[in-house]
Amino acid sequence: MTLRLGFGVSGPLGQRWFEAARTRALIEGALHGGVAHFDTAPFYFDAERRLGDALRKLGRNEVFVSTKTGTRRKGHRLIKDFSDVGIRADVDQSLRALGRDRLDLLYLHGPTSTEIDACMPTLRLLKREGKVERIGVCGEGEPLRRAIGAGCDAIMGPYNIIDRRHERIFVEAKAKAVMTVAIAPLAQGLLDRRFFPPHDLADIWRMARAGLRPRYRKKAIAAAREAIGPAPVAEAALGFVFADPNIDFVMTTTTKPGHLARSLAAARGSIEPLLYARLKNVALDPPFDGA
Numbered sequence: 001m002t003l004r005l006g007f008g009v010s011g012p013l014g015q016r017w018f019e020a021a022r023t024r025a026l027i028e029g030a031l032h033g034g035v036a037h038f039d040t041a042p043f044y045f046d047a048e049r050r051l052g053d054a055l056r057k058l059g060r061n062e063v064f065v066s067t068k069t070g071t072r073r074k075g076h077r078l079i080k081d082f083s084d085v086g087i088r089a090d091v092d093q094s095l096r097a098l099g100r101d102r103l104d105l106l107y108l109h110g111p112t113s114t115e116i117d118a119c120m121p122t123l124r125l126l127k128r129e130g131k132v133e134r135i136g137v138c139g140e141g142e143p144l145r146r147a148i149g150a151g152c153d154a155i156m157g158p159y160n161i162i163d164r165r166h167e168r169i170f171v172e173a174k175a176k177a178v179m180t181v182a183i184a185p186l187a188q189g190l191l192d193r194r195f196f197p198p199h200d201l202a203d204i205w206r207m208a209r210a211g212l213r214p215r216y217r218k219k220a221i222a223a224a225r226e227a228i229g230p231a232p233v234a235e236a237a238l239g240f241v242f243a244d245p246n247i248d249f250v251m252t253t254t255t256k257p258g259h260l261a262r263s264l265a266a267a268r269g270s271i272e273p274l275l276y277a278r279l280k281n282v283a284l285d286p287p288f289d290g291a
């Protein structure tokens with residue numbers, strides 16, 4: 001059974017302090033569970049190489065892999081670079097790290113609408129050269145809409161119980177047969193009432209990420225947790241996103257095999273109608289107006 005669940009090889013999964021064997025076991029678990037769509041990026045430390053190695057060793061090089069361009073590590077900083085030279089360098093590095101001769105999907109990572117327009121000739125050329133099969137934009141707000149108009153094959157943007165800004169953009173994308181990928185379906189883990197306390201380094205990483213760049217209002221998180229009630233968070237939060245017919249793939253990630261199992265269960269089932277109605281009615285304060 002092909003799942004609409006995607007697995008992100010990002011965050012701790014590419015970092016030196018998180019053993020490569022653990023990353024491989026999670027990738028293997030996702031594959032065995034039916035996941036056939038993975039996402040990664042060159043700036044997720046060693047993630048691309050770990051994903052490429054795992055897929056090769058497991059004999060699963062045919063699965064769909066997306067990666068990104070436009071953000072690069074320079075020392076401890078992340079810099080943006082949407083130049084023709086920068087994109088080509090990223091693509092060549094990703095092909096080497098993943099051990100592939102073509103990228104299934106290359107996203108521009110967080111571009112402005114103007115940057116999308118400026119990058120399109122290079123992206124189209126990369127498709128003609130056979131290095132990239134599909135092009136897309138991963139971001140937020142108006143650039144996602146611009147990506148649809150510019151002729152991209154895919155868009156990737158946040159969508160969850162408390163962040164519904166992109167609902168209409170996903171509708172517009174579907175109407176134009178553009179692939180839609182929802183990220184942050186668990187609001188980066190914050191929808192789980194057991195978000196605290198930390199038990200290991202990966203938990204500390206998760207908390208630091210949420211603390212350094214807060215994206216959600218505390219009131220909204222509390223309202224969503226209350227609406228989820230005793231239901232397992234993955235089944236509720238992922239189920240909510242799976243229930244939207246305009247979302248092709250729901251991209252999540254985890255460092256824990258137990259959490260992966262819950263995400264797989266959510267992908268195989270469907271959300272209970274009363275729970276869905278409760279989650280739909282979570283009051284967004286202020287209401288999102290659709291980006």
Ligand SMILES: NC(=O)c1ccc[n+]([C@@H]2O[C@H](COP(=O)([O-])OP(=O)(O)OC[C@H]3O[C@@H](n4cnc5c(N)ncnc54)[C@H](OP(=O)(O)O)[C@@H]3O)[C@@H](O)[C@H]2O)c1
Pocket residue numbers: 007008009010011039040138183184185186187188189190192202203206233234251252253254255256258259260262263
């Ligand atoms: N969010 C972004 O800014 C962004 C940007 C570009 C691309 N992406 C792509 O989207 C993927 C998804 O990332 P995301 O962080 O946005 O996804 P998310 O699904 O909203 O959150 C993932 C977090 O939720 C926790 N989690 C996972 N399963 C859980 C469960 N069953 N119960 C409780 N907590 C659970 C994980 O922590 P544990 O490790 O503790 O399970 C993880 O830190 C990334 O891997 C990446 O490929 C994301």
